[in-house]
Amino acid sequence: MSDVLKGRAWVFSDDVDTDLIYHNKYLAETDPKKMPQYSFEYYPGKENFAREVKPGDFIVAGKNFGCGSSREHAVYCLKEAGVPAILAETCSRIYYRNAINNGYPVLFVKGLSEAIKAGKIGDGDDLEVDISTGSIKDATNGATFHGDAVSDLERDIMSAGGLIPYLKSRKKDVR
């Protein structure tokens, strides 16, 4: 299956913490659909993200995306905004598990941190991303990248749509 998704890039630095993605003052909100309005409110220069992000746009980040808190809001606020995947060089462990458990793809892209710093991929670039193969093309400037595919168990959870649907499909495991 080859599914090439097209969308614009929103580019972020290394070490984007969960407070920058979704600030703790909105933690009492529990409806995922209401979370996108707060996305990146605290990230300098990306205050416009919540207003201007379009379904299909991608998050492009360097190392250690989603470090900090275990809050799942930081996944929901992007997923519900229609961002189809996060492309990051690396990602914090809890953020990654939260993403997988919600059927939300994170592609680990080697060299992305340096490429961002060198300006080889920028805000608003048109990206073509094949989630299944990990192939990433910046159609604006021609740069290409490769994202690592996930392991078998993670892929099973992802393809079920997340951990809850995965468990429901394997009801025998639920005691």
Next chain:
Amino acid sequence: MMGRTFAEKALGRAVGHPVNANEVVTVEPDFCMSHDNTGPISRTFKKIGVKKVWKPERLVVILDHGVPAPSSDHAVNHKEAREFMQNQGAPHFYDVSSSGGVCHQKFPEEGFALPGQIVIGSDSHTCTYGAFGTFATGIGRTEMAAAWATGNIWFKVPESMKVTAKGRLGKGVSAKDFILKVMGDVKSDGADYMSVEFHGDGIESMSVASRMTLCNLGIEMGAKNAVCKPDQKVLDFIRGREKSSGWEVLWADPDADYVKEYSYDLGEITPGVAKPHTVDNYAPIAEVAGTAINQAFIGTCTNGRLEDLRAAAEILKGRKVAVRTIIIPASWNIYREAMHDGTLDALLDAGCIVCNAGCGPCLGAHMGTLAPGEVCVSTANRNFKGRMGDKESFIYLASPRTVAMSAVTGKISDPREAF
């Protein structure tokens, strides 16, 4: 044959056969900790379609993030948690009362943090329980709901990092100063996915409370878990409290395999801070001394224990604070002890305010949020941009002694000057 790390032993014990780093295992958690987020977790749990938690006595729910509820949204979350625990017949619920406190303090105080056991918590600082030799790690809400339903959670057995400390900390220097230095060296992603083991006579010389400070900050280096060797101090602490008999002292073999190693002489550690806005932005105190502050905060799961309050009181006794200074004991037990031994008197006499046990302003919810341009020196674990309030405010992380001395002078100050 190569020896095994702590993580390999703890996860191997849980599955009943030897395991190696990078294997994927499924284990049954000994306890599942959650806090104010229990309400939303219970909603996800209901979607799975099972009615009863697999073992209700394994749930530990401690309200702490916004206590007493600072808004009706918080109150709704508390109400849901309360009703869920009651409906499930789950006994270990710590409501807003003098039996409560910060979850990562109460959990060990109540005897749930036990050597060799597996604990998952829907809070990133769950790694704190490694101070008791527990394999403890933070997870998200969906995953917690799934664990409640299935009694299972999968882990990749982590690779391990070894941090060795020899010697003793000098006068006025704290375990927090040591771990801030380590974080500065390892960096905020340097232990991503790893198990961090603290070794050496320097760690053995520390109190259990100090080791909790070390393990608490494991997540700030990206670690899955952090752990110290459970010794006699730990066994003395848990005696009479333990809520489970199925525990076992486990520790790494001397010839275990580590992907990274760091070594320190504690005698060379000086007071230090993490500058805004990242936890690994380390600076020795001399570099930032003199920076004007607007607020000082001593508390949290990192540094709200009795030894922390006493260390602050030792400096503040007979002095006056120059800026607003907020003290939050990590639990009501600590509050009581500090009340009885005169610590709170010393802090109040110095002009500090003492708030109720809970997370307080650490996550900017209430009780000490910051205005634009304000600077806070704090004993907490995160200095992310805007975490304690306005996005144009600044947080320096430091030890209770450094925060106390800075409160006196109104600028970041070396606590060794107090002695």
